[in-house]
Amino acid sequence: MSRRLPTPPIPAGGRLLDARLSLLDRQVLDVDGEPVGVVDDLELSDPQAGVLPDDAVAPVVRHLVHGPVVLDRITGGRHPRAHFERIEWAAVAEIGPALRLAVGSSRVPVGWLEDWLARNVVARIPGGRHVPR
Amino acid sequence: MKRLFAVALGVLTAIGGFLDIGDIVTNAVVGSRFGWSLAWVVVLGVAGICVFAHMAGKVAAVSGRATFEVIRERLGPRMALANLAASFLINLLTLTAEVGGIALALELASSVHYLLWIPIAAFAVWLVIWRVGFDVMENVTGLVGLLLVGFAVALFLLGPDWGQLGQQALQQVPADESPATYWFYAVALFGAALTPYEVFFFSSGAVEEGWTVKDLAHSRLNVLVGFPLGGLLSLAIAGCAAVVLLPRGIQVSSLSQVLLPVAEAGGRLLLVAVILGVVAATFGAALETTLSAGYTLAQFFGWTWGKFRAPARAARFHVTMMACLVVGLGVLATGVDPVMVTEVSVVFSAAALPLTYLPILIVANDPDYMGRHVNGRWLNAAGQAYFGVILVVSVAAIPLLVATGVGR
Numbered sequence: 311m312s313r314r315l316p317t318p319p320i321p322a323g324g325r326l327l328d329a330r331l332s333l334l335d336r337q338v339l340d341v342d343g344e345p346v347g348v349v350d351d352l353e354l355s356d357p358q359a360g361v362l363p364d365d366a367v368a369p370v371v372r373h374l375v376h377g378p379v380v381l382d383r384i385t386g387g388r389h390p391r392a393h394f395e396r397i398e399w400a401a402v403a404e405i406g407p408a409l410r411l412a413v414g415s416s417r418v419p420v421g422w423l424e425d426w427l428a429r430n431v432v433a434r435i436p437g438g439r440h441v442p443r
Numbered sequence: 444m445k446r447l448f449a450v451a452l453g454v455l456t457a458i459g460g461f462l463d464i465g466d467i468v469t470n471a472v473v474g475s476r477f478g479w480s481l482a483w484v485v486v487l488g489v490a491g492i493c494v495f496a497h498m499a500g501k502v503a504a505v506s507g508r509a510t511f512e513v514i515r516e517r518l519g520p521r522m523a524l525a526n527l528a529a530s531f532l533i534n535l536l537t538l539t540a541e542v543g544g545i546a547l548a549l550e551l552a553s554s555v556h557y558l559l560w561i562p563i564a565a566f567a568v569w570l571v572i573w574r575v576g577f578d579v580m581e582n583v584t585g586l587v588g589l590l591l592v593g594f595a596v597a598l599f600l601l602g603p604d605w606g607q608l609g610q611q612a613l614q615q616v617p618a619d620e621s622p623a624t625y626w627f628y629a630v631a632l633f634g635a636a637l638t639p640y641e642v643f644f645f646s647s648g649a650v651e652e653g654w655t656v657k658d659l660a661h662s663r664l665n666v667l668v669g670f671p672l673g674g675l676l677s678l679a680i681a682g683c684a685a686v687v688l689l690p691r692g693i694q695v696s697s698l699s700q701v702l703l704p705v706a707e708a709g710g711r712l713l714l715v716a717v718i719l720g721v722v723a724a725t726f727g728a729a730l731e732t733t734l735s736a737g738y739t740l741a742q743f744f745g746w747t748w749g750k751f752r753a754p755a756r757a758a759r760f761h762v763t764m765m766a767c768l769v770v771g772l773g774v775l776a777t778g779v780d781p782v783m784v785t786e787v788s789v790v791f792s793a794a795a796l797p798l799t800y801l802p803i804l805i806v807a808n809d810p811d812y813m814g815r816h817v818n819g820r821w822l823n824a825a826g827q828a829y830f831g832v833i834l835v836v837s838v839a840a841i842p843l844l845v846a847t848g849v850g851r
Contacts, residue, residue, distance in 0.1 A: 338745065345748070424759050427759055443579070
């Protein structure tokens with residue numbers, strides 16, 4: 311990465327964000343403020359292969375990806391794409407210290423573990439369905 | 444009137460909840476060997492936890508983000524995972540020490556062997572986390588923990604030679620101790636006062652209680668008044684040991700020795716009160732460390748967490764905490780001395796401090812998170828000065844632990 315990147319164009323009426331800084335590893339909250347995960351990775355539209363010509367179409371963010379895919383960023387390797395838990399970029403309503411979605415958490419895929427533990431362990435212990443008071 | 448009551452309650456629970464098994468044991472050990480000559484470390488440590496907790500609470504109140512969310516976001520997954528592994532294991536060690544502390548205190552109260560109390564203590568901790576609301580939990584353990592004021596009462600009843608205590612506070616290494624052990628205990632005391640779980644818990648608690656910018660003044664009061672008064676209790680514990688145990692050459696190696704001066708000064712009644720205070724303080728800290736285990740993991744991975752949800756709505760969070768209690772139980776069941784676990788845990792806490800401190804310091808200065816509530820000039824000066832201190836302590840901790848053989 312020794313080559314200096316060209317200065318990015320300032321988007322008209324928009325915000326300029328560094329995806330690494332302002333998107334990756336931020337908490338994702340649903341429309342009610344419930345946590346649904348962390349932005350573990352981003353799925354971009356495929357950029358063209360090889361050296362990009364100056365007038366190449368810039369890739370866009372298609373999905374936020376969360377779940378075990380974070381292990382790829384820690385240890386390397388690659389999860390099969392079929393296993394990604396994706397949130398559509400269009401569902402993102404607000405970018406700040408956390409990313410807020412415009413949809414409820416029921417419309418976001420969450421890994422099987424939470425569901426399985428909730429149903430088979432936690433809900434079976436007396437009081438598991440009640441808010442502590 | 445209602446508001447005044449809420450403010451008083453906050454300060455009182457901050458005092459009563461300030462001490463845990465690490466503070467109690469370390470201060471007594473230090474008092475019995477060095478008198479008040481390490482009192483300056485308590486002052487330094489308490490001021491440090493004030494700065495640290497205030498920043499973490501402010502970040503949580505303004506941005507709604509708890510400490511480990513911030514750590515993950517600032518350090519990236521790889522560094523944050525290394526941080527998580529260290530913080531989580533040390534927290535588990537502290538959790539083990541606290542559960543052992545409850546059992547030891549109950550043994551003193553009942554003459555039933557502490558190993559029999561351990562499963563009961565762990566189960567009670569779990570039950571409170573499972574069923575009792577956050578406010579009730581904090582207020583009850585904090586208020587009963589205030590009974591530790593009995594240490595201060597005992598110190599006055601002992602009628603110590605204040606001039607001599609003052610002299611100890613000003614003098615440095617006592618003649619019959621090596622500088623290495625002196626500095627080892629300096630690090631241990633600092634780690635006991637400034638334990639990472641306190642910050643995980645404080646910031647996550649701010650989210651549990653739904654703090655906003657409006658609650659900042661209240662939280663600042665709790666920290667700036669409650670913590671220093673809690674620190675005075677630390678000094679009282681060390682003072683009691685300095686007056687009763689030091690002249691007789693008794694080195695504290697068990698909880699009963701910590702309480703010996705109380706029994707001597709105030710008789711049975713005061714002793715009962717203080718034992719109850721120790722049970723409440725260690726129980727409160729066991730709750731806080733158990734919750735911190737869940738908080739750190741949940742915040743790193745973005746799971747749902749918090750006591751304001753039904754457990755079934757935060758299943759991974761609750762299962763994590765159950766697993767941690769079981770592990771702590773298993774460690775204690777081997778018969779390892781809980782006092783020893785405590786002494787080791789405070790030193791490792793000191794070693795791990797920069798891992799949690801630095802990300803909070805950075806974010807407390809980030810206008811994206813904090814808007815106009817970024818650190819002011821004085822808070823920043825204090826925050827950065829303490830980062831220097833924490834770094835030195837952290838680097839020195841493990842070598843001193845090894846060199847002195849845990850202060851022997």
